Amino acid sequence: MDTGLKGKRALVCAASKGLGRACALGLAQEGVEVTITARTAETLEATAAEIRSLTGSKVTTVAGDITTEAGRAAALAACPDPDILVNNAGGPPPGDFRDWDRDTWLRAIDANMLTPIFLIKAVVDGMIARKFGRIVNITSASVKSPIPTLGMSNGARAGLTGFVAGLARQVARHNVTINGLLPGPFLTDRLKTTTAGLAAQSGRTIEEEIALRAVSSPARRVGDPAEFGAACVFLCAAQSGFIVGQNLVLDGGLFNSTMG
Ligand code: NAP
Numbered sequence: 001m002d003t004g005l006k007g008k009r010a011l012v013c014a015a016s017k018g019l020g021r022a023c024a025l026g027l028a029q030e031g032v033e034v035t036i037t038a039r040t041a042e043t044l045e046a047t048a049a050e051i052r053s054l055t056g057s058k059v060t061t062v063a064g065d066i067t068t069e070a071g072r073a074a075a076l077a078a079c080p081d082p083d084i085l086v087n088n089a090g091g092p093p094p095g096d097f098r099d100w101d102r103d104t105w106l107r108a109i110d111a112n113m114l115t116p117i118f119l120i121k122a123v124v125d126g127m128i129a130r131k132f133g134r135i136v137n138i139t140s141a142s143v144k145s146p147i148p149t150l151g152m153s154n155g156a157r158a159g160l161t162g163f164v165a166g167l168a169r170q171v172a173r174h175n176v177t178i179n180g181l182l183p184g185p186f187l188t189d190r191l192k193t194t195t196a197g198l199a200a201q202s203g204r205t206i207e208e209e210i211a212l213r214a215v216s217s218p219a220r221r222v223g224d225p226a227e228f229g230a231a232c233v234f235l236c237a238a239q240s241g242f243i244v245g246q247n248l249v250l251d252g253g254l255f256n257s258t259m260g
Contacts, residue, residue: 086136
């Protein structure tokens with residue numbers, strides 16, 4: 001399928017590793033010029049070099065913390081008028097809500113709710129003017145099925161999802177779509193970090209814990225980030241303009257439900 005994305009510009013946040021990287025690579029494979037961000041310049045440059053050599057697409061890097069105003073300003077300066085925005089940032093830490101004070105919560109809300117909202121605010125009017133825009137928010141399956149130890153993720157991401165549910169319907173007539181991609185367990189550094197706590201409690205290795213999670217999934221495995229990148233490309237395709245305000249769960253069937 002020709003996705004019609006050749007020559008488009010994308011800003012993909014938090015994309016030196018994991019799911020963000022997979023989205024950037026998937027888009028670059030479609031001929032999209034990508035601007036990728038992450039805090040660690042070295043890893044970011046290595047990923048950019050890899051995507052360039054795999055795809056031949058133009059890749060621009062912006063090192064910085066996307067959850068800060070300065071980080072967002074730098075990303076937008078490098079890619080002021082993207083056709084595609086992929087919102088992503090690190091996830092909040094697990095824990096017990098009794099231990100989280102106001103500042104801890106504000107960090108999570110900044111990263112997983114307000115950062116995507118401010119980036120959308122910065123780019124959506126340009127997309128409307130150009131009559132093409134695709135915004136994909138990487139959230140979590142926890143939006144639909146809360147993960148008890150990840151209370152800040154459950155809360156902050158649900159806030160973002162509620163906000164964009166309304167906005168998506170205000171901009172859709174301009175061929176600007178906003179949708180969510182909700183990952184279940186994908187084999188990334190984040191999964192290894194969140195599993196490390198379980199492993200410490202159980203005495204099993206991280207690999208054994210991940211294998212246990214895989215067995216409990218209808219697909220009997222965890223996700224490959226490349227599958228996530230392909231879903232991102234699908235939502236960004238020119239043909240996807242009628243997919244509006246949706247939240248696509250990618251979890252191998254873990255979320256047990258007859259419909260959505
Ligand atoms: P990952 O493999 O740890 O990669 C995270 C990427 O984001 C890295 O490139 C990291 O680079 C960058 N990053 C983190 N914080 C950043 C910040 N403040 N500013 C700019 N870049 C930042 O994580 P992942 O698995 O791809 O997860 C991506 C998102 O999906 C997270 O929010 C995670 O909670 C969520 N999620 C993941 C899973 C899963 O199973 N993988 C499941 C549900 C939800 P630097 O560290 O150098 O900045």
